[in-house]
Amino acid sequence: MKIRRLPENIVNQIAAGEVIERPASAVKELVENAIDAGAGRIDVVLRDGGRALILVSDDGSGMTPDELGLAVERHATSKLPNNDLTHVVTLGFRGEALPSIGSVSRLSISSRVAGADGWKICVEGGHVHALQPAPLDYGTRVEVRDLFYATPARLKFLKTERTEIDHAVDTVQRLAMAHPGIAFTISDGERERFTSAATEDLGGAEGALLRRLADVMGRDFAENSLTIDAERDGVRLTGYAGLPTLNRKTTKHQYLFINGRPVRDRLLTGAVRGAYQDFLARGRHSLVALFVEIDPELVDVNVHPAKAEVRFRDPGVVRGLIVGGLRHALAEAGHRASTTVADTALGAFRSVNAPGSSTDYGGARGFGGRVSTGLAEAAVQYFAPRDGSSVIPGLESAPPAVAIMEPSTEDTSFPLGAAQAQLHETYIVAQTAQGLVIVDQHAAHERLVYERMKTALASGAVTCQGLLLPEVVDLDEASVNRLADRLDEFAELGLVLEKFGPGAVVVREVPALLGQSDVAGLVRDLADDLSEIGTTQSLKERLDDVCSTMACHGSVRAGRRLNRDEMNALLREMEMTPHAGQCNHGRPTYVELNLTDIERLFGRR
Numbered sequence: 295m296k297i298r299r300l301p302e303n304i305v306n307q308i309a310a311g312e313v314i315e316r317p318a319s320a321v322k323e324l325v326e327n328a329i330d331a332g333a334g335r336i337d338v339v340l341r342d343g344g345r346a347l348i349l350v351s352d353d354g355s356g357m358t359p360d361e362l363g364l365a366v367e368r369h370a371t372s373k374l375p376n377n378d379l380t381h382v383v384t385l386g387f388r389g390e391a392l393p394s395i396g397s398v399s400r401l402s403i404s405s406r407v408a409g410a411d412g413w414k415i416c417v418e419g420g421h422v423h424a425l426q427p428a429p430l431d432y433g434t435r436v437e438v439r440d441l442f443y444a445t446p447a448r449l450k451f452l453k454t455e456r457t458e459i460d461h462a463v464d465t466v467q468r469l470a471m472a473h474p475g476i477a478f479t480i481s482d483g484e485r486e487r488f489t490s491a492a493t494e495d496l497g498g499a500e501g502a503l504l505r506r507l508a509d510v511m512g513r514d515f516a517e518n519s520l521t522i523d524a525e526r527d528g529v530r531l532t533g534y535a536g537l538p539t540l541n542r543k544t545t546k547h548q549y550l551f552i553n554g555r556p557v558r559d560r561l562l563t564g565a566v567r568g569a570y571q572d573f574l575a576r577g578r579h580s581l582v583a584l585f586v587e588i589d590p591e592l593v594d595v596n597v598h599p600a601k602a603e604v605r606f607r608d609p610g611v612v613r614g615l616i617v618g619g620l621r622h623a624l625a626e627a628g629h630r631a632s633t634t635v636a637d638t639a640l641g642a643f644r645s646v647n648a649p650g651s652s653t654d655y656g657g658a659r660g661f662g663g664r665v666s667t668g669l670a671e672a673a674v675q676y677f678a679p680r681d682g683s684s685v686i687p688g689l690e691s692a693p694p695a696v697a698i699m700e701p702s703t704e705d706t707s708f709p710l711g712a713a714q715a716q717l718h719e720t721y722i723v724a725q726t727a728q729g730l731v732i733v734d735q736h737a738a739h740e741r742l743v744y745e746r747m748k749t750a751l752a753s754g755a756v757t758c759q760g761l762l763l764p765e766v767v768d769l770d771e772a773s774v775n776r777l778a779d780r781l782d783e784f785a786e787l788g789l790v791l792e793k794f795g796p797g798a799v800v801v802r803e804v805p806a807l808l809g810q811s812d813v814a815g816l817v818r819d820l821a822d823d824l825s826e827i828g829t830t831q832s833l834k835e836r837l838d839d840v841c842s843t844m845a846c847h848g849s850v851r852a853g854r855r856l857n858r859d860e861m862n863a864l865l866r867e868m869e870m871t872p873h874a875g876q877c878n879h880g881r882p883t884y885v886e887l888n889l890t891d892i893e894r895l896f897g898r899r
């Protein structure tokens with residue numbers, strides 16, 4: 295056995311194998327270099343998903359010809375001033391990225407520092423060419439051509455152009471979120487795929503961050519999120535967390551940054567799940583962008599070849615900080631929401647009883663104005679004229695909390711009984727022979743739609759229902775493309791949609807079974823589903839997931855008033871449908887109390 299040193303070229307290719315996995319990894323390294331160089335704007339262009347060309351230009355500090363020569367040498371870096379790996383304050387620190395990229399592609403770097411001429415250095419499959427002058431206005435321009443031409447095995451593992459671009463866009467967006475003071479663009483050679491201006495000076499750092507987050511995560515997020523600001527043992531947590539009502543099917547929109555570095559960390563996912571667990575259904579995930587600032591000595595960034603993971607000296611502190619910070623913000627939000635609800639109710643009450651008001655309050659005045667709004671409205675409802683007009687002007691818009699019905703004539707011998715009332719527009723109360731049943735109308739209907747859809751699909755008998763007004767749903771470009779790939783499959787399921795420009799789809803027909811559904815929410819969730827379904831799997835193979843998503847959006851939402859016939863129809867169908875006792879999330883759809891239970895409640899037994 296003879297031990298020999300590997301040639302530099304091969305050493306670099308081995309390093310590249312770890313650092314540069316796909317075009318997006320090269321984009322990440324180059325954009326990080328531009329950020330470390332103090333750039334104010336960074337432009338990225340990819341051709342053929344980055345296979346043919348990756349171009350990254352910046353207006354940062356630039357490099358002298360000497361520095362250019364060193365930059366492509368392995369383990370040459372300007373970023374570890376005291377050779378101290380426990381004190382990394384830049385994104386780069388190993389001096390490994392450029393030689394790695396140069397060993398597996400045709401790399402050319404043009405650069406100039408202020409007040410000097412530009413120079414260019416080229417590396418081809420690890421072979422470094424002589425420096426030559428290159429005209430350049432400012433900063434640095436890096437071109438990577440024919441990535442992996444020197445390592446064909448790696449080339450084979452690349453996915454479609456679109457997938458590779460999506461990864462690159464995601465990479466740029468993550469870095470952009472952590473650096474709102476820098477302008478970013480990324481284009482696929484024909485169109486800009488993401489662009490975000492630097493807005494720091496317009497509204498202060500916080501305004502700039504929220505605007506940047508809105509560019510990446512959508513305006514919904516900016517409008518429905520809570521400010522997070524917490525500190526513990528010298529570790530600071532800032533950022534934004536979505537209200538529980540804004541939720542998605544995947545954890546894709548949970549972003550974590552440690553000292554300005556985007557990282558993926560199970561610690562985050564677990565901590566966020568813990569903080570939201572009382573507010574979200576199983577299988578739903580919140581949207582968050584959290585920024586942790588921590589003494590660099592307390593976190594090791596040198597644990598992952600692509601620097602995508604970090605290790606904390608004390609993970610418990612960071613976890614506790616995230617859970618505590620989120621819970622605190624959510625608790626404050628809950629309080630705020632409940633006071634506004636109370637204010638509205640009081641406001642409605644006052645407007646009816648205001649002294650000198652010309653409103654004819656009719657018989658209800660006999661209560662001396664001390665009757666609660668809900669009761670007053672219920673009474674009005676009960677005595678209301680048959681044509682549906684209200685006897686109290688101005689009260690039509692405020693729905694009563696209880697819809698009282700005339701006594702039921704329906705047969706109480708059905709297992710789920712005869713509907714008597716709807717409470718809070720959410721619960722149906724039915725009288726049975728033995729007691730009473732309370733049904734959660736949303737949960738029950740969701741289950742019924744799910745079962746009906748599965749039966750209809752199995753027999754190939756899905757009817758569509760055209761939307762009066764086709765609905766345009768805005769989505770990110772990757773989601774639009776994922777949906778667009780499966781238009782035929784969706785049509786078979788009764789959902790007719792089309793691509794509508796790069797960032798939207800238009801929905802023309804929905805499965806008739808869904809009735810009045812929340813089309814935009816449905817399409818967004820289906821797009822999320824698709825991101826988890828492999829491209830080789832057909833929708834039919836994942837029918838349960840798709841049906842469940844559709845059923846959830848097609849269901850009678852809590853908060854919809856049902857008349858007695860509708861309620862009884864729902865009860866009768868539940869009796870005939872398998873698994874109708876629980877909704878698709880495993881919660882019960884109804885609760886039954888028999889008379890003995892009720893008597894016990896009142897101490898009669």
Ligand SMILES: Nc1ncnc2c1ncn2[C@@H]1O[C@H](COP(=O)(O)OP(=O)(O)OP(=O)(O)O)[C@@H](O)[C@H]1O
Nearest residue numbers: 327328331365371372386387388389390391392434
């Ligand atoms: N866009 C740029 N502008 C100015 N200098 C740059 C730029 N890109 C690279 N450099 C210089 O080249 C050196 C080598 O870059 P390279 O990415 O290979 O290593 P690094 O950033 O130091 O560490 P890492 O391997 O962790 O990324 C950097 O330390 C920096 O001095």
Ligand SMILES: [Mg+2]
Nearest residue numbers: 323327386391
């Ligand atoms: Mg670098």
